Amino acid sequence: MIDPELIMKVSRFAGINDEARQLILQKSLVRQYGKGESIFLEGDESAYFYLVLTGEVTVYKILESGREMILGIIQPGEAFGEVAMVDGEEFPANSMARIESSILSLGREDYLQLLKRHPDVALAIIRDLSMRVRQLRTRVEVLGEGGVRSRIAQLLLTFARDLGQETQEGTLVRMPLNRSEVAGMVGARTETVIRIMSQWNKDGAVRTVKDGFLVADMNQLHQAIANEKGE
Amino acid sequence: MIDPELIMKVSRFAGINDEARQLILQKSLVRQYGKGESIFLEGDESAYFYLVLTGEVTVYKILESGREMILGIIQPGEAFGEVAMVDGEEFPANSMARIESSILSLGREDYLQLLKRHPDVALAIIRDLSMRVRQLRTRVEVLGEGGVRSRIAQLLLTFARDLGQETQEGTLVRMPLNRSEVAGMVGARTETVIRIMSQWNKDGAVRTVKDGFLVADMNQLHQAIANEKGE
DNA sequence: CGCTGTCTTGAACGTCTTCAACCATAGTGG
DNA sequence: CCACTATGGTTGAAGACGTTCAAGACAGCG
Numbered sequence: 067m068i069d070p071e072l073i074m075k076v077s078r079f080a081g082i083n084d085e086a087r088q089l090i091l092q093k094s095l096v097r098q099y100g101k102g103e104s105i106f107l108e109g110d111e112s113a114y115f116y117l118v119l120t121g122e123v124t125v126y127k128i129l130e131s132g133r134e135m136i137l138g139i140i141q142p143g144e145a146f147g148e149v150a151m152v153d154g155e156e157f158p159a160n161s162m163a164r165i166e167s168s169i170l171s172l173g174r175e176d177y178l179q180l181l182k183r184h185p186d187v188a189l190a191i192i193r194d195l196s197m198r199v200r201q202l203r204t205r206v207e208v209l210g211e212g213g214v215r216s217r218i219a220q221l222l223l224t225f226a227r228d229l230g231q232e233t234q235e236g237t238l239v240r241m242p243l244n245r246s247e248v249a250g251m252v253g254a255r256t257e258t259v260i261r262i263m264s265q266w267n268k269d270g271a272v273r274t275v276k277d278g279f280l281v282a283d284m285n286q287l288h289q290a291i292a293n294e295k296g297e
Numbered sequence: 298m299i300d301p302e303l304i305m306k307v308s309r310f311a312g313i314n315d316e317a318r319q320l321i322l323q324k325s326l327v328r329q330y331g332k333g334e335s336i337f338l339e340g341d342e343s344a345y346f347y348l349v350l351t352g353e354v355t356v357y358k359i360l361e362s363g364r365e366m367i368l369g370i371i372q373p374g375e376a377f378g379e380v381a382m383v384d385g386e387e388f389p390a391n392s393m394a395r396i397e398s399s400i401l402s403l404g405r406e407d408y409l410q411l412l413k414r415h416p417d418v419a420l421a422i423i424r425d426l427s428m429r430v431r432q433l434r435t436r437v438e439v440l441g442e443g444g445v446r447s448r449i450a451q452l453l454l455t456f457a458r459d460l461g462q463e464t465q466e467g468t469l470v471r472m473p474l475n476r477s478e479v480a481g482m483v484g485a486r487t488e489t490v491i492r493i494m495s496q497w498n499k500d501g502a503v504r505t506v507k508d509g510f511l512v513a514d515m516n517q518l519h520q521a522i523a524n525e526k527g528e
Numbered sequence: 529c530g531c532t533g534t535c536t537t538g539a540a541c542g543t544c545t546t547c548a549a550c551c552a553t554a555g556t557g558g
Numbered sequence: 559c560c561a562c563t564a565t566g567g568t569t570g571a572a573g574a575c576g577t578t579c580a581a582g583a584c585a586g587c588g
Contacts, residue, residue: 127438130451130522135441137434149427158434195426196380202433203368203389207358209440210366210484212577214544220361244566253441255545260568291361443545445576475534489576491536 072119073170076143078190086184093176099163110157112150114171118142121167126250127159136250138201139164145194209253211291215262217252219287222272226281236282243279303350304401307374309421317415324407330394341388343381345402349373352398357481358390367481369432370395376425382408440484442522446493448483450518453503457512467513474510
């Protein structure tokens with residue numbers, strides 16, 4: 067059921083030697099998760115390391131106030147739950163498949179063994195952690211912006227920068243985000259997000275399309291941030 | 298001018314061998330910074346790794362909206378600017394001494410050499426990065442809480458948990474935080490912070506004392522978060 | 529003593545949330 | 559094929575909340 071090609075395509079395992087490759091194929095588990103299916107919950111024992119092969123995973127947390135905060139959306143090739151596993155702590159957040167996904171998991175022991183065998187071990191972890199630090203930092207920056215309008219603008223610009231592809235219509239981000247998810251990421255209510263985004267839609271700044279959204283006019287978003295009161 | 302004792306006390310360098318110790322003493326630079334003095338600015342070339350020996354450093358960023366966001370307050374023994382240096386990128390934020398501080402810096406080359414000589418290298422970095430990930434995550438959680446009241450409560454509780462010491466009056470956090478700083482950490486205005494905190498002061502929940510603040514009644518803070526509208 | 533920086537308070541205004549309802553669309557099962 | 563249901567998007571009105579601007583209190587320091 068495991069597609070060896072798929073696994074080896076993951077940048078993290080690129081250039082890995084044959085022995086390590088065998089270890090992965092033998093010891094890892096690849097499982098399909100349906101949309102909305104839970105992968106682990108906050109407080110669970112973290113005995114596995116997870117890697118998204120295909121699909122997307124939402125890592126989220128229920129805050130003390132009851133709000134649901136999305137900490138991150140994990141893309142194919144990216145790992146999650148790794149920090150907790152290395153530290154040997156419980157998972158600090160929940161995770162679920164955002165869409166139909168296939169996810170590889172490797173037990174702690176096997177993971178550590180893999181690291182030992184492969185020389186670029188530490189580097190892979192360090193690179194991964196650095197990336198996470200950077201992501202979290204931009205998240206803090208998004209949340210730090212004053213109004214909800216600024217926060218959404220900042221969020222969309224970040225997505226456009228990281229995942230966008232240029233088209234003659236503007237920057238296209240191939241990731242359908244519903245308004246609730248946006249709300250969960252910027253710490254706001256769905257209705258508020260809707261009001262702001264439909265405004266932008268009318269103004270031709272951002273348009274929701276088939277398989278994602280299109281930032282047609284970045285300037286308008288920057289403006290929205292700059293004067294803290296959209297339009 | 299460098300106090301060898303001081304350097305060796307830093308947990309990061311504990312158990313280091315003599316050779317490495319010599320390297321640090323010879324190659325590192327320790328400099329005093331006055332309150333408010335800048336250490337590096339966003340966009341600066343990151344050629345050094347910094348470590349707080351005594352004092353405290355504020356790492357902050359000027360957001361696109363013009364707001365000043367405090368990303369972290371670095372305590373003695375903690376490093377900063379490290380990620381950027383390892384990645385070879387420009388500093389993504391500013392830093393300044395929050396109080397009179399002595400700060401050690403080590404050039405990129407020497408730092409890498411130190412890491413090579415000392416076996417626990419990668420581990421030190423990984424531990425450091427993990428810690429930073431955890432800190433940023435709690436920061437995101439703080440900012441994600443709905444109202445300003447919840448965010449401040451969450452922030453103070455975090456400080457109490459991490460740095461607090463129990464007294465018969467409550468949990469004491471030995472760190473003077475002025476209201477502007479709190480505002481910069483929760484993404485709010487100083488006046489708002491003042492209104493909320495003086496309310497809490499009257500209610501006996503949190504009191505500002507000589508060298509920090511005292512959380513007298515944690516429950517009130519949890520309450521404030523729970524029902525999103527303080528008391 | 530006057531200065532500076534922090535803390536405080538008030539009032540007006542704009543923003544966001546809340547709650548409640550309604551529309552559109554895509555499946556689903558009869 | 560259609561009613562039925564679930565999901566996501568949308569809108570309105572009222573009120574809570576936070577910001578803004580302006581002004582004053584206060585303490586520590588040269």
